[in-house]
Amino acid sequence: xxxxxxxxxxxxxxxxxxxxxxxxxxxxxxxxxxxxxxxxxxxxxxxxxxxxxxxxxxxxxxxxxxxxxxxxxxxxxxxxxxxxxxxxxxxxxxxxxxxxxxxxxxxxxxxxxxxxxxxxxxxxxxxxxxxxxxxxxxxxxxxxxxxxxxxxxxxxxxxxxxxxxxxxxxxxxxxxxxxxxxxxxxxxxxxxxxxxxxxxxxxxxxxxxxxxxxxxxxxxxxxxxxxxxxxxxxxxxxxxxxxxxxxxxxxxxxxxxxxxxxxxxxxxxxxxxxxxxxxxxxxxxxxxxxxxxxxxxxxxxxxxxxxxxxxxxxxxxxxxxxxxxxxxxxxxxxxxxxxxxxxxxxxxxxxxxxxxxxxxxxxxxxxxxxxxxxxxxxxxxxxxxxxxxxxxxxxxxxxxxxxxxxxxxxxxxxxxxxxxxxxxxxxxxxxxxxx
Numbered sequence: 001x002x003x004x005x006x007x008x009x010x011x012x013x014x015x016x017x018x019x020x021x022x023x024x025x026x027x028x029x030x031x032x033x034x035x036x037x038x039x040x041x042x043x044x045x046x047x048x049x050x051x052x053x054x055x056x057x058x059x060x061x062x063x064x065x066x067x068x069x070x071x072x073x074x075x076x077x078x079x080x081x082x083x084x085x086x087x088x089x090x091x092x093x094x095x096x097x098x099x100x101x102x103x104x105x106x107x108x109x110x111x112x113x114x115x116x117x118x119x120x121x122x123x124x125x126x127x128x129x130x131x132x133x134x135x136x137x138x139x140x141x142x143x144x145x146x147x148x149x150x151x152x153x154x155x156x157x158x159x160x161x162x163x164x165x166x167x168x169x170x171x172x173x174x175x176x177x178x179x180x181x182x183x184x185x186x187x188x189x190x191x192x193x194x195x196x197x198x199x200x201x202x203x204x205x206x207x208x209x210x211x212x213x214x215x216x217x218x219x220x221x222x223x224x225x226x227x228x229x230x231x232x233x234x235x236x237x238x239x240x241x242x243x244x245x246x247x248x249x250x251x252x253x254x255x256x257x258x259x260x261x262x263x264x265x266x267x268x269x270x271x272x273x274x275x276x277x278x279x280x281x282x283x284x285x286x287x288x289x290x291x292x293x294x295x296x297x298x299x300x301x302x303x304x305x306x307x308x309x310x311x312x313x314x315x316x317x318x319x320x321x322x323x324x325x326x327x328x329x330x331x332x333x334x335x336x337x338x339x340x341x342x343x344x345x346x347x348x349x350x351x352x353x354x355x356x357x358x359x360x361x362x363x364x365x366x367x368x369x370x371x372x373x374x375x376x377x378x379x380x381x382x383x384x385x386x387x388x389x390x391x392x393x394x395x396x397x398x399x400x401x402x403x404x405x406x407x408x409x410x411x412x413x414x415x416x417x418x419x420x421x422x423x424x425x426x427x428x429x430x431x432x433x434x435x
Contacts, residue, residue, distance in 0.1 A: 028195040063075050089214065128184070129183060139189065161174055170189060229321060236335065388407065
């Protein structure tokens with residue numbers, strides 16, 4: 001690109017991030033239009049396979065395929081338009097056909113897509129929707145008045161839910177049911193829709209349906225976890241109640257708490273993503289409902305009212321289960337900490353008693369050692385004096401005029417003092433060596 005100003009070099013992701021706001025832009029649709037929308041849950045391996053499958057369709061019609069790492073793709077084929085998007089957990093396919101059929105749901109847009117290609121799509125269908133945008137005159141929607149009984153015929157006689165949307169430029173009707181063909185239905189009556197509005201409206205309706213179902217994936221899990229949550233709660237109560245008793249086995253209770261903590265953390269780690277995703281998807285549903293700017297049609301529920309009334313209890317249940325598991329984990333952690341503290345105190349007291357006992361024994365040993373030292377000093381003095389007495393006796397025999405008894409008796413104090421001084425010096429040397 002031409003550099004007009006001497007600015008520093010671009011960040012490697014600058015243009016990618018800048019253009020992200022233009023990614024996945026809705027189609028500008030030519031009205032009237034029929035659309036079919038599929039949302040498929042795929043594994044990582046199936047995501048790779050679907051790219052190859054999409055490439056096969058492009059080659060079949062001579063269309064430039066998406067880039068290797070692209071996560072969305074739009075193209076116009078001979079008899080239909082396609083929009084493909086790959087998300088974290090699922091992929092979506094939207095097919096558009098521009099005409100006015102006699103029955104928009106019997107002659108669905110998906111009929112224009114090669115059936116052999118459709119049958120080989122990978123993944124599992126989580127949402128399948130047919131939609132049609134028709135003019136008001138096509139179904140005698142004159143002056144904003146409509147016969148709800150005749151409108152119900154498009155939905156197999158089911159009760160209809162709907163509202164005016166996009167500032168009154170269109171009216172949307174549905175029954176939020178899966179019909180015999182395996183698809184749910186949206187009927188949009190065009191009063192003053194522009195091409196850009198029509199594309200955005202269809203995309204938001206499809207997203208409402210997909211995110212609504214994806215959010216509810218957590219609800220069966222929440223119901224399955226409810227008994228396990230109650231069981232763990234009761235088990236924690238029994239353990240904490242036993243902790244208050246004076247004759248409990250703290251070691252056994254700590255083992256039970258550790259096992260319970262592992263079970264609770266396993267439940268949380270196994271289902272945290274699903275519950276967090278449910279909350280995020282529900283927020284997207286609420287946002288998309290707000291985006292279509294509903295205005296009530298007298299006598300029927302709006303889409304937002306119906307979704308909120310039916311989904312809010314399920315989402316609240318999921319949030320409640322998730323919150324209770326988190327709270328239970330914290331309570332188990334607090335109980336474990338309390339029990340460990342008590343066990344540590346008991347061990348510390350036992351150690352203190354053991355140290356006191358060891359100190360007493362050491363003191364007794366010291367006294368005994370001092371007593372033995374005293375006896376030893378007397379014994380050494382005795383043997384030393386006896387040895388001197390023997391020497392003097394020998395000298396007396398050879399002619400020395402010395403009294404052996406007197407010399408031996410006089411030597412005893414001196415020998416004792418010498419031994420006492422020597423013992424004290426030895427104690428001092430040992431003390432200095434220890435320090």
